[in-house]
Amino acid sequence: MNTTRNSVALGCLALAGLASPAASAQDSGWYAGGGIGRATSSIDDERIRAGLANQGLATSGMAHDERDVAYRLFGGYQFNRHFGMEAGWFDLGRFGFTADTAPPGRLTGDVRMRGFNLDLVGTLPLTERFALLGRAGVVHAQTRGSFGATGAVSNPYGATSTSERDVGFKLGAGFAWQMSPAWQLRAEAERYRIDDTVGNKGNVDVVSLSVVYRFGASAAPPPRAAAAPAPAPVIAASPAPAPAPVSVPPALPPADPVAPPSAPARVRFSADALFDFDRSTLRPEGQRQLDAFAQQLRGVRHDGVQVIGHTDRIGSKAYNLRLSQQRAAAVQTHLGQAGVAVAGMSSRGAGEEQPVTIPGDCKGNQPTAALVKCLQPDRRVEVEVTGTR
Structure with missing residues (x-):
């Protein structure tokens, strides 16, 4: 199978230039999480038809199973507000095909992909709780294939069961919503570039939702009652001292009270x-x-x-x-x-x-x-x- 076609366009969103101020909850520390989503691959029909034609067979029908549920578990360390390192395990699911031929025969195949990844994750805060994510990393994937041939078809892959371990890479982009100091929700689209067990490099695209827990980040402490506001300053004017008594002229009246400068x-x-x-x-x-x-x-x-x-x-x-x-x-x-x-x-x-x-x-x-x-x-x-x- 060749998975060169794709259903999701991805970019590694701004792993450079993520130094603008603002927003998500925690600058550094350990975290862990898990996610679930949909994985999409593409079956290379032309390659399968060509292989059957080499046997003198015409392809009369083709069925695909190009989507499956994907899972992942991961943990990482956030170095600062903008960069972190993440390691994880993933299961991209199973993909397969069935090709019918004339003269009558059938070729079937399916592939399952699992492995481990190590990513550099960048964060671009947009608000106090909302941020963009970008990631780039390497994957070590194990791909297991199973193939069968009946009727006039001979198995072109030489074995009914194949296994391949391969190093590839991945890119991803998405969004993060800080639900609380400890809990974060992520929505991401990722592309895995890995081997499909019969010698072809191809793409598997994954769209997923993940929940992240940050260790050591608890909810904000219960609000303490604020200190009672100090009463508004009231500054009373001191009466001017009475003038000394004299016989002539008559005593002067007291001066009007004057408020001294107010203190903050x-x-x-x-x-x-x-x-x-x-x-x-x-x-x-x-x-x-x-x-x-x-x-x-x-x-x-x-x-x-x-x-x-x-x-x-x-x-x-x-x-x-x-x-x-x-x-x-x-x-x-x-x-x-x-x-x-x-x-x-x-x-x-x-x-x-x-x-x-x-x-x-x-x-x-x-x-x-x-x-x-x-x-x-x-x-x-x-x-x-x-x-x-």
């Missing part, structure tokens, strides 16, 4: 209480906390309101800066909708540059549950208010 008050909210893990959309509980804070600010004349987003150090600096900016902007927008005067209100992201935790307290670089919990104070949004009541 800073309120800190836990990002885990405001947002889901790795997201910048406010949770209902987070909205309620901000609504309560906006209620406390009513009646305060704002000289300025600044919202500052902070992240922990897990992940790249560029990604953390972007996430902190998005979260600060979300808080600013909600406070404006809750009635806080928009004039004089601004937001910015500080990323991971201003941690609350002390270096050395939270050890390690892998996003384990223990490290995520230890760095929780660093994930925060601060609102700085300057004003008088």
